Amino acid sequence: MANDIGRITRDGLWDNNIVFAQMLGLCPALAVTSNATNGLGMGLATTVVLVLSGVLVSAFRRVIDRQVRIPIYVLLISTIVTLVDIGMNAWLHELHKVLGLFIPLIVVNCAVMGRAEAFASKHSPLAAASDGLAMGLGFTLALVLLGGSREVIGQGTLFADASLLLGQAFAFLELELIPGYRGVLLMILPPGGFLALGFLVAARQRLTRAGQPRAAEPVPPIATETAK
């Protein structure tokens, strides 16, 4: 089991990273990552939903009929997202004001559905929860990298307004790296998302290949599912 968890963690964070390897969830990933703070917020909110949906799908995996599994996953995931949304609005209102923007977007993240189908429906709830956590943190990592690189080039800052998301204690994260920098507007705008993603995926490919013998041309572990 310990081995499994190690494998699951490695998979989620790097080998099978949702954004960089599976190329899933690109719509929310590109839409919100105009700075690192937004990427962090979106990543954390998605992680919560991934863990909850993994556990639920796994708990019902012996009951759910193959023929109707997809509509049932859709129901479960959208219910979880809605519950998280209204629950946060009622009890964690300050956090909701900042993250609330991202939560409805999680419904269109096909990575949540992808993990339900590819992992949670075949494993125990504990394994599914670890997978959700690892995948979610991997997604968060990807979004922070994406948002961070766009923010530095586009605006010359890093983690601007992090204290609005995490509280005053995290104000130290807010850096102005290049004072007086005018910024490359393109990187903040939507095309910048595609550019940054392209460069990051290429960089990851290079890192991955560097660790492997040259002879074996690696086949990227991309499933044939269509990305949204």
Add this chain to the structure above:
Amino acid sequence: MDEPIETAATKPRPTRPGLLLGAFALGCSALLALAHAHTRDLIAQRALEDLQFTISQTIPAELYDNDLLADTVELARDDGAPALTAYRARRDGSITAVAYRWVTEAGYGGPITLVVGIARDGRVLGVRTVSHSETPGLGDKIDIRKSDWMRSFNGRRLDAGNPHEWAVRKDGGSFDQFAGATITPRAVVAAVRESLTFFAENSAALVADATGVDAPEDAASDAPAAGAVNNAPPTPDSAEARSDGE
């Protein structure tokens, strides 16, 4: 997915998947209905607190001693927009200021919702952005947490002599635009100007009360102090001083 399902042993009836899906739909709806019933009042309460907080930022506390959210007046709009709810600030029973929401569709990323606080004599007490979807890092300087720009409205008024000032500098007015974003400040300046026109046209209905016609003079002279509460120089002079610096 090749894992045996419990029903695989028995011969599955064709109705089973449908019933199962129905059961899940019912269960999920029940959960959502429960959660909604449980949180509805709390969420409404939070929304009210948010509104109260925003209004309290646009009308200085010394101008009122009443419950703003309870003292409202509904005004019909002639342009077909939904009726406008104005929150009235009273001190010792007479109206000192009003605040209302104003939405503009001219934003770069979608509608921008503002709350404007206007003193009885037509002077702007404060403007805050409630919601917007402007470009982060460029147009979002209309958020008071990110920039002081919204304070440049404090203390201004719209009268016959100065309509041309109500525009961004690029258009010959007296409001700063943002580096890289002109559309957003242009939309907000125009919206505040519209809201002041609305105030002028409806001031009778907005500030009508039986008592204290003379009271507002005192209230108006309190307004600069109001700016001080906001930690910013409240008068138009501050904007001009900035322009000299440019």
